[in-house]
Amino acid sequence: MKRVFIAVVISFAAITTSFIFWAERNFDNPTSLVQTPVGYWRVSDIKKLFDGQQKNSTGSEIKVSLTAQIAGVDYLDNGVFLMFMSGLSSFSTLTKVGSEEEMFFSHQGDLFDKWDDIYVGGAKALLVAINADTLKPEVYPIVIYTPDFDSGQSQLVVYVRALGPDESAEQLFNLYPTKLPVTNLKLFDSFNFSSAVLLVEPFSTNAVQPEN
Amino acid sequence: MTSRVARLAERLAKGFSGRLPRIFLGCLVLLCAVAVFGSWALSSPPGSGPDDEYHLSSIWCSHGYRIQYCEKSESIYEVKIPLQLHRNGGPRTLFCYAGDSRISARCIRELDPTAVTKLESSKRFNLSRIAARFYGANGYLVSANTNASILRMRFLQIAVSLVLVGFVISSSGERKWAILLALFVGIVPVGLFTISSTNPSSWAITGVFTAGACAMNFFKSTERRHRIIAAVGFITALLLMRNLRADINLMLSFCVSLGVATGVLGGETKASLKISRAKLRRYGFVLLLGLIFFHLKVHTLAPQFIISSFLGGRFYSFVSESPLLFLGFLGGSIQLGSPDFAPPSAVLILMGVGLAVFIGAVLRYVSPAVKVIASVGTSLIFILAYFYVDGAIGAVSRYLMAIYLLVLVMLASSSALGIRSTTLKISKSSRVTIFIAISLAQSLSLHQSIRRYVTGTNFSGWNLNKGAEWWWTNGPSPLSVWAIGSISFAVAIFIILQMTNRATK
Numbered sequence: 001m002k003r004v005f006i007a008v009v010i011s012f013a014a015i016t017t018s019f020i021f022w023a024e025r026n027f028d029n030p031t032s033l034v035q036t037p038v039g040y041w042r043v044s045d046i047k048k049l050f051d052g053q054q055k056n057s058t059g060s061e062i063k064v065s066l067t068a069q070i071a072g073v074d075y076l077d078n079g080v081f082l083m084f085m086s087g088l089s090s091f092s093t094l095t096k097v098g099s100e101e102e103m104f105f106s107h108q109g110d111l112f113d114k115w116d117d118i119y120v121g122g123a124k125a126l127l128v129a130i131n132a133d134t135l136k137p138e139v140y141p142i143v144i145y146t147p148d149f150d151s152g153q154s155q156l157v158v159y160v161r162a163l164g165p166d167e168s169a170e171q172l173f174n175l176y177p178t179k180l181p182v183t184n185l186k187l188f189d190s191f192n193f194s195s196a197v198l199l200v201e202p203f204s205t206n207a208v209q210p211e212n
Numbered sequence: 213m214t215s216r217v218a219r220l221a222e223r224l225a226k227g228f229s230g231r232l233p234r235i236f237l238g239c240l241v242l243l244c245a246v247a248v249f250g251s252w253a254l255s256s257p258p259g260s261g262p263d264d265e266y267h268l269s270s271i272w273c274s275h276g277y278r279i280q281y282c283e284k285s286e287s288i289y290e291v292k293i294p295l296q297l298h299r300n301g302g303p304r305t306l307f308c309y310a311g312d313s314r315i316s317a318r319c320i321r322e323l324d325p326t327a328v329t330k331l332e333s334s335k336r337f338n339l340s341r342i343a344a345r346f347y348g349a350n351g352y353l354v355s356a357n358t359n360a361s362i363l364r365m366r367f368l369q370i371a372v373s374l375v376l377v378g379f380v381i382s383s384s385g386e387r388k389w390a391i392l393l394a395l396f397v398g399i400v401p402v403g404l405f406t407i408s409s410t411n412p413s414s415w416a417i418t419g420v421f422t423a424g425a426c427a428m429n430f431f432k433s434t435e436r437r438h439r440i441i442a443a444v445g446f447i448t449a450l451l452l453m454r455n456l457r458a459d460i461n462l463m464l465s466f467c468v469s470l471g472v473a474t475g476v477l478g479g480e481t482k483a484s485l486k487i488s489r490a491k492l493r494r495y496g497f498v499l500l501l502g503l504i505f506f507h508l509k510v511h512t513l514a515p516q517f518i519i520s521s522f523l524g525g526r527f528y529s530f531v532s533e534s535p536l537l538f539l540g541f542l543g544g545s546i547q548l549g550s551p552d553f554a555p556p557s558a559v560l561i562l563m564g565v566g567l568a569v570f571i572g573a574v575l576r577y578v579s580p581a582v583k584v585i586a587s588v589g590t591s592l593i594f595i596l597a598y599f600y601v602d603g604a605i606g607a608v609s610r611y612l613m614a615i616y617l618l619v620l621v622m623l624a625s626s627s628a629l630g631i632r633s634t635t636l637k638i639s640k641s642s643r644v645t646i647f648i649a650i651s652l653a654q655s656l657s658l659h660q661s662i663r664r665y666v667t668g669t670n671f672s673g674w675n676l677n678k679g680a681e682w683w684w685t686n687g688p689s690p691l692s693v694w695a696i697g698s699i700s701f702a703v704a705i706f707i708i709l710q711m712t713n714r715a716t717k
Contacts (some may be wrong), residue, residue, distance in 0.1 A: 014395070016699055019695060020688070020692045020695055020696065021697065022214065023677055023688075023689055023691040023692045024688065024689055024692055026631075026694075027677040027680070027682075027689035027690075027691065029680070029681075029682045029684060029689070030318075031318055031322075031681055031683060031685075032682075032685055038328065038356045038357040038358075045356070049356075066551055090325070090326055090329055091325045091326075091329045092332055093325075104279060104325035104328060104329055106329040107632040
């Protein structure tokens with residue numbers, strides 16, 4: 001009797017395990033590829049978010065992109081421009097290089113305050129926008145630094161310069177492939193754009209220091 | 213190989229005949245309980261708990277203003293919380309599926325970034341001290357990933373509940389299996405859903421029950437070790453329950469009174485007029501309880517007030533709403549999360565049968581004093597339900613669940629002691645009926661709960677994976693969750709039924 005009982009228990013366990021194995025194998029979750037935005041807001045959280053909670057985790061390369069309804073570039077002096085982006089979307093999109101994992105980063109956090117610490121010497125970026133004069137989309141390889149974000153107006157003001165002769169935009173074009181015509185900023189000129197997208201070079205999460 | 217399996221089978225067979233340490237079976241039951249509660253935690257999407265928009269907002273704001281979690285609004289009566297936590301935020305919220313049982317909860321995986329990053333003012337959050345400790349504890353688990361945070365919170369609730377019930381079980385001595393049986397019978401399905409949710413009733417159910425059961429064990433136990441554990445459990449539950457719900461003091465008063473009465477009157481009494489130190493302790497405790505009663509103004513529920521209310525023309529709410537609330541314990545009314553679906557009708561029948569057989573099996577071993585106390589407890593459920601309805605609070609089973617569980621535990625615990633030299637013996641037919649009825653009721657409720665959220669209730673079929681839109685990205689599939697939950701429950705109640713009979717032989 002006891003042997004029968006044990007045999008029943010073992011059979012039951014085997015059937016249950018097989019059933020669960022079968023269920024897992026035959027389940028294709030349609031929402032598994034849908035990325036839910038999680039919206040981390042502090043720069044210090046970026047490392048935790050992309051690399052996991054372990055302190056000794058390896059770093060990741062993170063791409064940043066921003067979109068705005070209107071943008072304008074005005075020449076200041078010494079090869080420096082001032083760019084404003086108005087009607088900025090309420091978040092930046094952060095994407096891990098080598099994966100499609102996207103995170104949405106609110107501008108009300110401290111991303112722009114810590115920009116120059118993350119991108120020492122400025123961040124290379126591609127400004128993809130429709131030229132208001134020609135109404136044609138264009139791509140401008142630029143370097144941006146010292147951003148200033150006005151949360152009330154949803155406006156970003158940032159210093160811009162053209163890429164130097166020793167600086168290459170090749171990595172940017174590899175990461176953000178485009179067939180649009182590439183143009184350079186011309187000194188002493190002003191530009192007006194609509195539907196602007198700023199695609200910024202990746203930074204390493206190792207450059208982000210966790211908060212104490 | 214065959215001989216090895218045979219040897220293993222032989223060893224196990226010997227083990228079940230008594231050699232296998234009971235601690236192993238206890239651990240197995242604990243493991244099964246975690247699996248059952250875990251399955252229920254996974255069975256419904258974030259935001260599906262009762263009044264979850266209020267409770268989640270309160271949790272998000274429990275640690276004051278925090279950037280992007282809870283920010284200052286223009287009005288002092290409002291706070292800014294993420295749009296996804298607003299009940300009326302339409303499809304951009306965690307509640308996008310609520311109110312229409314025909315749609316799945318897939319929409320919570322498709323919230324746009326604005327729903328997450330945009331903050332909107334809300335008045336629906338906790339400003340008082342009520343449940344502040346519950347919200348605060350869960351507030352530590354808030355993160356930007358709302359789904360993951362809520363899942364972690366559900367498991368926190370499960371852990372708290374298991375610890376509290378652990379005090380009751382470990383202070384019960386040989387009565388523990390009977391008490392576990394009562395809990396497993398009483399907890400399906402409302403308790404299983406509520407305990408693994410982000411509703412303060414999760415703590416309230418187990419906390420109030422623990423306080424009452426520990427008070428009972430304190431007076432009933434003859435071993436010093438059990439008394440100490442009961443006292444620690446009682447104090448822990450009291451500390452945890454402080455200000456947990458608006459009615460918590462009333463519930464604690466009733467449950468502790470029932471527990472003390474059962475412990476004092478239902479224990480093994482050897483009448484003696486000698487005033488021993490133990491007697492003094494007991495009387496002191498009862499006196500303390502009386503003082504608490506007066507402090508909490510429970511005496512304002514004077515008989516004339518009760519009678520005048522009944523004569524006030526609200527008699528039908530007593531004969532209609534109160535029984536409905538009782539049926540809610542058995543899954544007979546809309547009680548599981550979103551008020552747009554209820555467990556299948558078969559659950560009510562199965563639970564009714566299971567409960568009736570359980571009561572019938574244990575009642576003959578219960579002393580008359582405990583029967584009277586249990587009747588008082590059951591009456592309290594009906595009377596309090598009447599007052600809840602009368603006070604426009606609503607007849608919601610989870611509010612009174614602790615009393616219901618305590619009454620079952622009182623009966624089971626008392627029956628395990630036996631009367632007039634008889635000991636509890638549940639017949640094989642009763643054990644089989646309880647096992648089948650309760651396990652099946654649990655399994656059907658879990659199936660329906662998962663079905664509601666993965667496809668909507670207009671979809672039928674046993675295979676929960678077919679066409680399922682599952683909102684968790686990690687972990688088992690819906691069908692596996694159901695299988696694990698159902699099998700774990702069945703295994704646990706099987707062991708408990710067997711051990712209840714053995715422990716009292």
